[in-house]
Amino acid sequence: MPRFKDFEAYITDENWNPLEEFLIEEFEDEKLVTCYVPSVSNQVHSFRSRCHTRLEGSLNWTSVIHVDGTKVASKNCGPYDIAKLSTVVASENLGRYLTFADLKLTGASVPRQRKESLSSDIEKYEDNDEEARGTANDLESLGTITVSFVRFRASGKLGPNIHVEAKDQVLHERNKKAGCHRVSFGDPFPHFEKAARIGDFLDKVASPQLKIVFRYRSIDILQAQEIAPRPEPIPEEDANPADPSDREEGSSGGKRNADGDPSHSKPRSKKKRRVKLEDEEVANMRVRDFRRAITSGPSDVTTFRETFTSRSLGDPISKVAKPVVMGTYLDLYSRPQFTFLFHYRSVDVLQAKEIAPRPKVVPPRKKSKPDDQSTPAEGSSQGKRPADEVTKPARKKQCVKKEDTDMLSQREEVAIMRVPSPLPDVMSDLSDTSKP
Numbered sequence: 001m002p003r004f005k006d007f008e009a010y011i012t013d014e015n016w017n018p019l020e021e022f023l024i025e026e027f028e029d030e031k032l033v034t035c036y037v038p039s040v041s042n043q044v045h046s047f048r049s050r051c052h053t054r055l056e057g058s059l060n061w062t063s064v065i066h067v068d069g070t071k072v073a074s075k076n077c078g079p080y081d082i083a084k085l086s087t088v089v090a091s092e093n094l095g096r097y098l099t100f101a102d103l104k105l106t107g108a109s110v111p112r113q114r115k116e117s118l119s120s121d122i123e124k125y126e127d128n129d130e131e132a133r134g135t136a137n138d139l140e141s142l143g144t145i146t147v148s149f150v151r152f153r154a155s156g157k158l159g160p161n162i163h164v165e166a167k168d169q170v171l172h173e174r175n176k177k178a179g180c181h182r183v184s185f186g187d188p189f190p191h192f193e194k195a196a197r198i199g200d201f202l203d204k205v206a207s208p209q210l211k212i213v214f215r216y217r218s219i220d221i222l223q224a225q226e227i228a229p230r231p232e233p234i235p236e237e238d239a240n241p242a243d244p245s246d247r248e249e250g251s252s253g254g255k256r257n258a259d260g261d262p263s264h265s266k267p268r269s270k271k272k273r274r275v276k277l278e279d280e281e282v283a284n285m286r287v288r289d290f291r292r293a294i295t296s297g298p299s300d301v302t303t304f305r306e307t308f309t310s311r312s313l314g315d316p317i318s319k320v321a322k323p324v325v326m327g328t329y330l331d332l333y334s335r336p337q338f339t340f341l342f343h344y345r346s347v348d349v350l351q352a353k354e355i356a357p358r359p360k361v362v363p364p365r366k367k368s369k370p371d372d373q374s375t376p377a378e379g380s381s382q383g384k385r386p387a388d389e390v391t392k393p394a395r396k397k398q399c400v401k402k403e404d405t406d407m408l409s410q411r412e413e414v415a416i417m418r419v420p421s422p423l424p425d426v427m428s429d430l431s432d433t434s435k436p
Contacts, residue, residue, distance in 0.1 A: 069141030095191025
């Protein structure tokens, strides 16, 4: 993975596995890093770029990507933001995948068998023969993918994305590079891209803070030019095993061929089995550490990625996160299949607007009155009675009895006073009878 100071970039295949880089060269004075990557025809690829330093204020790092000399996109990147590019914007609602493809050549001999059907194509190639030769700059940029890191100040406004037209580049046979591929765009598919942020570049794209150049060739060409190592030949194992224990096992039992000789099968290598087990343990450890890094924070993710990159174990984060980043929206956000809209308000506001029902008021329970209790007077308060009023009916009965006795005594005195005066003896008799 080419990395210079705090900048890094790499290319992945269709399964999000980083492509292996060969012959990485750094030119510190020119702020340039170059390398070679293998390319396969009709293979989908994508780009990843990142910067581990954060700029102050509204400044951001932006990676400008050129493919075969054509600008296809510019993506913002930062310490915790990985710029990703796998599709180019063909139109407002369409996108195209980036793929490697073979070069189309002109100036070659055309077979005469189907001359009538190919006459129009031949005339087109002959008319554009001089144009297909290309300039020196176009030929140098062919077969290269450039990622330039520049500083960018966002203005807070949004604008349209870069629309890339799909043109099949035709090259003259004289200018053909041996085994050179080109970057092509796949068939269009429904794709929605977020609006781009508008701003100003503080650095020129021609003189960025760093430029990483990927030169892609087929693996056969890289091996022929001694840029990529050739695969080591697998040594053929001897028919007769060198281990005497294996000979005894083969001679003592087992299958025999038509001649009657014991058929010696290839001995199983315990060393290879051990390597397989180690690979499984490493894979499990990578997934386990990645889950811990996600739960702990972005800083641990950075150290985790750097640790496994230094061990040349690939990029585990992109492998584990494959189901998350892969996918294509078939519908636009503005035209979904169905939308749920929730309006949230406080319960008081909802009750005031008669959207939510008010709570029911439970009336107080009325107590039954005793038969001998008189009805309350007008103007008296209704409702619950205090606890001290419970004993009032008994007291009231006593008061009523006392009043009755007083009234009877007063009536007796009045009756006695109305008796005529010629009867003094009666008064004395009554007074005497009142005494015990």
